[in-house]
Amino acid sequence: MSDDQTQQHDDCMQRFIDLANTMKDEGVPVNVVSWSLMTASGIYATYSVTGNSGGLNPSGVDKVADAYKKNLTNIQALKKAEDERKRAGE
Structure with missing residues (x-):
């Protein structure tokens, strides 16, 4: 991974953590926030490989x-x- 991609990765990761903490602060249980992030990540990982059609x-x-x-x-x-x-x- 290039230095630019590493920085982009770190920035994106921090944005997800910040959003998760905002959800937690709004009263969403931490386990629900974690589960939701994992589900969203799985959906996006599938999209990154297959696009909008099909699945893994x-x-x-x-x-x-x-x-x-x-x-x-x-x-x-x-x-x-x-x-x-x-x-x-x-």
Whole structure:
């Protein structure tokens, strides 16, 4: 990913987080916000591959699910490392 795309990614991600926090502040339960974001992401991931027609075949679903799993695993590793750095600084 180019530096421009990385910056775009980070900016878009922050916009989604800001919107999610706004929904939470409006009284939508966090689990509903999370579920909705996941559903929207799945719909958009399908669109990014197939366009407005059709859907993913089983191997496509597996590829998207694997990408989500890798991303979530990476996020958890980063959060763990951040927590360890904070504890080391105490």
